[in-house]
Amino acid sequence: MTATLRLTEALMARPSVTPSDEGCLELIAERLSALGFTCERMDGGPADFRVANLWARRGCGDRPTLVWAGHTDVVPTGPLNAWTSDPFVPSHRDGKLFGRGASDMKTSLAAMVVACEEFIAAHPKPAIDIAFLLTSDEEGPANDGTVVVCNALRDRGERLDWCIVGEPTSVERTGDMIKNGRRGTLSGRLTVKGIQGHIAYPHLARNPIHMVAPALAELSGTVWDQGNAFFPPTSWQVSNMHGGTGASNVIPGNVVLDFNFRFCTESTPEVLQQRVVDILHRHSLQPGVDFDLAWTLGGRPFLTTPGRLVNAVRAAILSETGIDTELSTTGGTSDGRFIAQVCPEVIELGPPNATIHKIDECVTLSDIEPLKNIYRRTLEHLARMSQEQALA
Template sequence: MAQTHSNAPAAIDPADLTVQLIRCPSVTPEEGGALVLLQSLLESAGFTCTRVDRGAVSNLFARWGAKGHPHTFGFNGHTDVVPLGDEASWTVPPFGGVIKDGQIWGRGATDMKSGVAAFAAAAIDFVRQTPPDGAVILTITGDEEGDAVDGTTALLDWMRDTGEAMSVCLVGEPTCPERMGEMIKIGRRGSLTAFFTVTGVQGHSAYPHRAKNPLPAMARLMDRLSSHELDKGNDHFDPSTLAVVTIDTGNPATNVIPAQCRASVNIRFNDIHSGASLTDWLRAEADKVAAEFDVQVAMTVKISGESFLTPPGDLSDMVSAAVQAETNIVPVLSTSGGTSDARFVKDHCPVVEFGLVGRTMHQVDERVEIAHIHQLKAIYSRILHSYFR
């Protein structure tokens, strides 16, 4: 590795960059100026940047170093944010990037403009001060909080088509439940939502024998699904879970048996299952209830992501060592929580996730500890030095 240059530019302040990014109103799918800001900053540091926009979504690809280098470290993150909720409930301007009480306040402060600021600052300072024999890639999307159809997937599709590749990747999502440094994600559960429509025959509630009531059938189906133990978990995953999230009839009358009832369930599943195997099970249960009650049961399924695991090894060891060095905490390797764009990156290269404490993400008065942002940049810097050592 080359020696540090004495005339290197001043280090990038990740907290200041976080403030600038928060002030970009980038509610999905609005770009809001966040990617424009990052592209300008990265290009000034020698990164080759390409906007990979698809549909209504804006994405940014940035690379320092040679294309196709066998040692290419990647960061992934997003600058889009969820809606504000009740803006009147905020005690600060949601896009103000207000600094108070040692924290930066605003939508996206935790999830995840601070994470993007930390890895962008770490990457820029690293290549300026100690240019590596290798390449550093940043993939930043504007569609993580939305349908995620034209975000990281668009970047990965473009990379495949143009011969760009990451050897390993770190996603900067908030991963720590309460304390900085306590958790690294080495996988994620899959997510599947199933939508059911039970159709019977409408009739008068005083003459139920002349109708086919879809409600008892739906109640039976939801009970069968929710009371079933999917699995007991395994070494790396908690047990899979199924939650009934809606049951709707839209029937305002008390003397009418409705013709239809709708319901949906969400399953968060580990690697004992796949989206296909769970779909088959759901269909079989629906068919049993349809036959038992002599009704029709239609089902559609949306699989938001399959479960995946990056087995503990060199990548997680390297990240763990950097976290421990900066926080004096040995992080837990976890697969808990919801989905993230790591579910797409895992098909491209080995991937883990590490980021800030996520207590206030998606909340009113979202905020982040300034000290944690600097700590995160230091962790990412250590990781880069370790990878290219």
């Protein structure tokens, strides 16, 4: 059993369902402290939803800095009787490691730590600083996790140059895809107000579903932007629609729609919000009288164009696996959206994601060591480039 696999299993054995950390950060901090990292806990959140956060740094802060980022929390298991084996007892079957967090993302965390151990053993005085930003609130609301640490680092003026988030990005084999950006997410809740009444006397009522239908048709058919070379076009989708009393003879008094934009760098939240309001107004809906609209900005899009970090990761993947990796911005959001506000180059790289959040989540054993080696090779590439720049 390799050092990476041992640490992966030790982390998986801790049932760290959001926001619980169950000592994962203590275990990681102990390993990092032995390497010369200064470890700082930045826990936050209310008493009934306490979030564990770790900021660890090796170096004095005046050199180029690579940040490893990730989360120790996992999603709930679902029905235990649906699992082939206990989700918090790491199990091996058919060349795979099974258990909650195997792919998302305790394998990545272990690979990051062991990669640093190997790199520092070979290069005790590298030309770069190394840091870790870890939280137990990525799978949940994400209000008191990475965003809190990023705000603190910005206020302190800490230098961050590159960041690798260990999200499971690969498809078939470790390293075949990395995320060099993510779309933003903007949600809205639209409440359209009508007048409840008997369905046989529609002239005495006002049906809010009928009122919103023309606007809904236009919203669903609107082209918000054309996307670009890195992102698909912005999309708008209704996720929930609630109206009526449940009776078949009552016109509802109001209807509530939940919708979401997944938007690219071609659009801004402000422009999207205004366009929605303009469409509602065109269909005779007036704010405060006929409708209320509440917005939640879940995250802005970010994009890291090919540069030092992307080039270093690509070279590491090619050296380790022979794969010419694919850059992608598909999928949902991640904590990269917060880190990109304080760090100019952010990418995501982890193992295959086919089983994340599923029953019998697993990672193929043969994917684990290559991931650790890619992480170590990336450190080597960035350190070498920084050394060459310093000597130039």
